[in-house]
Amino acid sequence: QAKAAGRNGMSLFDAAMHARVSARATLEADLRLALNRGEFVLYYQPQLHVDGRVMGVEALVRWNHPLRGLVSPMEFIAVAEETNMILPLGAWVMEEACRLLARWASDPRTEMLEMAVNVSTAQFHRPDFVEQVLEALARTGARPDRLRLELTESLLLTDVEGTAKKMQRLREAGVSFSLDDFGTGYSSLSYLHRLPLDQLKIDRSFIREAFMEGHGAAIVRIIVALGKALKMSVLAEGVETAEQLSFIRSEGCGYYQGYLFSKPVPEAELASLF
Ligand code: C2E
Ligand code: MG
Ligand code: MG
Ligand code: MG
Secondary structure (H helix, E strand, C coil), X not given: CHHHHCCCCCCHHHHHHHHHHHHHHHHHHHHHHHHHCCCEEEEEEEEEECCCCEEEEEEEEXXXXXXXXXXXXXXXXXXXXXXXXXXXXXXXXXXHHHHHHHHHCCCCCCXXXXXXXECCHHHHCXXXXXXXXXXXXXXXXXXXXXXEEXXXXXXXXXCHHHHHHHHHHHHHCCCEEEEEEECCCCCCXXXXXXXXXXXXXXXXXXXXXXCCCCCHHHHHHHHHHHHHHCCCEEEECCCCCHHHHHHHHHCCCCEECCCCCXXXXXXXXXXXXX
């Protein structure tokens, strides 16, 4: 078996693991270089009220690779998180998003728009996370009350007290919070009301399943009811069809984003969507 597998004594398992570890090390080095070379770009996906008004955008990072073209965050965020490259990358995203937010403030057509930024667990749990966000806002001149941070359930699981304190400090400055991909993680109803959250985002998988067999529709209904009970707004992700939009609207879901209105686009293409 394992022993017989490799002539040089290395088992197939070791070889596969070695390949994976070195692929990750390469990717980590590539990410660092990419950041230094300015190869990351932000795309923006509009978030709308179900009545059709654009309320803001979610910033979504892409890697503009010189050879591979635009690389999806699905291919590098996990490695960035494992290697702590998410810290400088996350800081760059925050700064870049705040810079656009500050530019919006000078135009009456965009001044009311909100910017949603995804925050990784490691980034949030840094002792100086609150200061980092406040400094990015101050440096760029962006309004804190137009910034919304998207957190995931896993981030909220550890140290609920400390997490609540950090969120509270940012909230006092005007920053608001959404719970991303809600329903896919280790949902614990006990933390939901102990944290200063403003919005629940229904994960795309439940919207997709709303018209399929299974419980998608029921889950959408339950999350909307939960949002109402906890006085949080509810946003549906991944709305691709008019049918899905009318369904979430009829269920009382207030907001949505998805390909139906627009995919994430570069900044230059945003103006035509507002
Ligand atoms: P997410 O935060 O849940 O972002 C929503 C994802 O759903 C985006 O994928 C978006 O392009 C996609 N999406 C939106 N509407 C539709 C739709 O109608 N149909 C389909 N099929 N997909 C839709 P994207 O941009 O590939 O990002 C994937 C994930 O990567 C994000 O999920 C987020 O977890 C992570 N991510 C992206 N940017 C950042 C970032 O700056 N920082 C961190 N920490 N994570 C990020
Ligand atoms: Mg998000
Ligand atoms: Mg999401
Ligand atoms: Mg998602």
